[in-house]
Structure formats: structure tokens, C-alpha cells
Amino acid sequence: MANVASITTLIFDIGGVVVKSPLLGINKFERAHGLPHDYLNVAITARGPSGAFQKLEVGGLQLSEFYDQFGTQMSDLVFNNAAYAKFCSKSNRTCPILPTTLLVDGKELWKQMMTEASTYNLPIIKLIKRLRESGRYRIAALTNNFQITAGKAAGGDEALGSASTEVKRLFDEFIESSQVGLRKPDPKFFEYALKLLNVQSPKEVVFLDDLGINLKAAEKLGINTISKLLIFPFSFHIYLYAQF
Known part of the structure; x- marks a missing residue:
């Protein structure tokens, strides 16, 4: 230093x-919906620049456009389960049972995140x-x-x-x-x-x-x-x- x-x-x-x-809001949402800890956080991060969240933060999407795209991506079991399994492997964690059905309301999740961030x-x-x-x-x-x-x-x-x-x-x-x-x-x-x-x-x-x-x-x-x-x-x- x-x-x-x-x-x-x-x-x-x-x-x-x-x-x-806002990560606190994500974790609350995960607990309320029976999802593994950091499941949605990993899903957001794994999308990289093509993610709705990332696009929103660089001005590539308006909130009105964002909600549906965000909900669709957070509900993508194939992508999200693969990303979380990879995350567990890289961090030497035992991978928990992953969801077999998931429907995330993008606006509801976002509101939970932003309530914490307020x-x-x-x-x-x-x-x-x-x-x-x-x-x-x-x-x-x-x-x-x-x-x-x-x-x-x-x-x-x-x-x-x-x-x-x-x-x-x-x-x-x-x-x-x-x-x-x-x-x-x-x-x-x-x-x-x-x-x-x-x-x-x-x-x-x-x-x-x-x-x-x-x-x-x-x-x-x-x-x-x-x-x-x-x-x-x-x-x-x-x-x-x-x-x-």
C-alpha cells in the first residue's frame, strides 16, 4: 500500500x-425459492457481456426491456445448472441438488435486489x-x-x-x-x-x-x-x- x-x-x-x-437481495430470493446459495448470482455472472444484467449496466437496455430478458435468462435451467456445477467444481464445493423446474419473474427478482441496494x-x-x-x-x-x-x-x-x-x-x-x-x-x-x-x-x-x-x-x-x-x-x- x-x-x-x-x-x-x-x-x-x-x-x-x-x-x-444487491447480492443480499439475490440470496434472499434464492432462499425463498429453495435455490442453492449463489445460484442466481452465478447465473448472472456466467452470462458475461451478453447477459441482460450486464447490458443494463452499460446502457444497452432500458428497464422496461430488461425485466423479461432477465427473467428468461434466470429461468434457463440448462445454462444455469451447468454454470453452477462448474462454479462448485472450481471452488471445490460439493454440488447440491440442482433445480429441475424454475420460473423467475425478472421484475420480482430485480425489485428484491434493489430494495437491498436502497x-x-x-x-x-x-x-x-x-x-x-x-x-x-x-x-x-x-x-x-x-x-x-x-x-x-x-x-x-x-x-x-x-x-x-x-x-x-x-x-x-x-x-x-x-x-x-x-x-x-x-x-x-x-x-x-x-x-x-x-x-x-x-x-x-x-x-x-x-x-x-x-x-x-x-x-x-x-x-x-x-x-x-x-x-x-x-x-x-x-x-x-x-x-x-
Whole structure:
């Protein structure tokens, strides 16, 4: 990790850091429908760039288009069972009994995910405010997100999980995958952020995220990272303010 004095820029993930993770909503949905733990999370990830979820996050789909495609993909037993069996094998887990029938309502699952992602992580918000007040750092957000359909009410179902004005105001820059057309862990998204923030070297940046795949991508570019922020929310506080 770089010396504290050399850090100029802090980049925060949103879902799973500033607000609760949508993965919690996925896990709740899995339990409610008798699915193995992380079954749907694996199904989402395994789709790669062709997945409805991934397309939504780079602005390739509107929510109105997304729901049906998402539900169809999450209900695809052949693809999803194969992906989960592969996941279990790679992670040396015993593969549980896999579903033989499955019909996922894409909108219902999405609403469950975004309900979780609408809950603030208050200790982290307090930390960000203190960091801003110090005047020492540029504070940015780098988030995989989606756009609300034009004309939809801010308080409606489609707004669930979208960052509020209150959250956006915490940051000097709020960098959104759905606006840029790139998403984490694509290194080009990180490079875009570094350029936008006028960073001279990735060594002067600390990136905070709850997903290892995103942290590894940042580290490959030379960016400092901190993980497991929700488990140890003040490890970052102690690190930056060791001189206090």
C-alpha cells in the first residue's frame, strides 16, 4: 500500500459499500425459492457481456426491456445448472441438488435486489463525509448502475436502487457505468476514471469495493485497494488517520 501522504484520490464503489449489496437481495430470493446459495448470482455472472444484467449496466437496455430478458435468462435451467456445477467444481464445493423446474419473474427478482441496494450504510457515509471535510482527497464514486426510464417517477419501483441526490452529493465525481458504456471489472472503466480525475499515477489512488473481481482488476493497473470494507469499516479510517 502506498504511503498515506502520497494518496490524493479515493474511489468508492456504491452497491455493497455506500449502500447494501444487491447480492443480499439475490440470496434472499434464492432462499425463498429453495435455490442453492449463489445460484442466481452465478447465473448472472456466467452470462458475461451478453447477459441482460450486464447490458443494463452499460446502457444497452432500458428497464422496461430488461425485466423479461432477465427473467428468461434466470429461468434457463440448462445454462444455469451447468454454470453452477462448474462454479462448485472450481471452488471445490460439493454440488447440491440442482433445480429441475424454475420460473423467475425478472421484475420480482430485480425489485428484491434493489430494495437491498436502497439501504444506506450509515457508517461508511459518515466516513466519506469526514474524509471530505478533511480537504485532503478527491472523493469519487465508480459504480455499475442503470438508468431510470425517462419520465418515470423518482419514487416508483424503477427508481429502486438508483443513487439518490444525497448520495451523489457525497462525491466530487460520480462515474456511472450506464453513462460511460463500460462497467467494472473492465480495465478501460478504471482508466476512464483515472483520466477524468486527472490522476498522475494510479499509486495515488485508493479504490474500495466489496467484490474481489473488481479489486483485482484495479490492482493490475497499479491502484491501491481495500476490500471487506463492510466487515471492517474503520480499517480504512485507521489507515488514513493513523497520524491522529
